Amino acid sequence: MTDQTTESNNPLDSYAEPKPSFLQTNKFLILAGIVLLCGGTILGYSVGHRQGLSVVGYDADAQELIEVVQKQKDTLAGLNKSYNMAVQERDIAVSNTNDLTTVLNQTKDDLSIAQSQSQIYREVLRQRGGLSLTVQNLSVKPLPENAYEYQLDLAQVSPNNSHAVGSIEIRLIRGSEVLAVPMEDSNFNFIDFERLTGRWTMPKGFVPQYIEIHVNGSVPEVRRFSWLRGEEVQNSPAFVSEVPQAEARTQ
Incomplete structure (x- = not known):
């Protein structure tokens, strides 16, 4: 008895299943990447927008602070000028007061001498009638x-x-x-x-x-x-x- 291979005439027996493509195999991974990319973009925009607003607000506050500091400097300069003028006027007043005091003391001394001499003259006149x-x-x-x-x-x-x-x-x-x-x-x-x-x-x-x-x-x-x-x-x-x-x- 001899072995004899029998070929089958059924076409389904010769069909081979196709291999799945890369997109089909990694579609969830790609979808997840797209979601992450979109989310990162939205998050980055939001954070950047807020940071930009913060920077603008900081610049405005800094400018206002600079103006306040400048006004304080101007006020301080004016006060220093007034103080210096007051000190000069005080020094002049003190000097004038000292000069007037000296003149007053000299005048008092001269008046005392004149009164003494006048008293002497009056006494002489009384003795002479x-x-x-x-x-x-x-x-x-x-x-x-x-x-x-x-x-x-x-x-x-x-x-x-x-x-x-x-x-x-x-x-x-x-x-x-x-x-x-x-x-x-x-x-x-x-x-x-x-x-x-x-x-x-x-x-x-x-x-x-x-x-x-x-x-x-x-x-x-x-x-x-x-x-x-x-x-x-x-x-x-x-x-x-x-x-x-x-x-x-x-x-």
């Missing part, structure tokens, strides 16, 4: 707007230290016209010396020839001085409206 009441000095200073200021010095040295008591009249004379000068205080009461001061407004167009001082005391006295006009004072220490008007008086 004294000095009767007299007009020691008269000065008239012109002011703006036809106003004038007078300064009248009276002196008396009595052997028994009695008071000089009485009143004063000041008259302006032009020919037969006489004007009485209003006085703030026409009365006097002193021992050795007294100064009377005041102001008046001269009538327009009136120019006196003489100024007379009438001393009404224990011994009446009349002193006449020639009228001399000096230069006007630019800065008046009082309002001219407060200066009384001279009154006309018949002689």
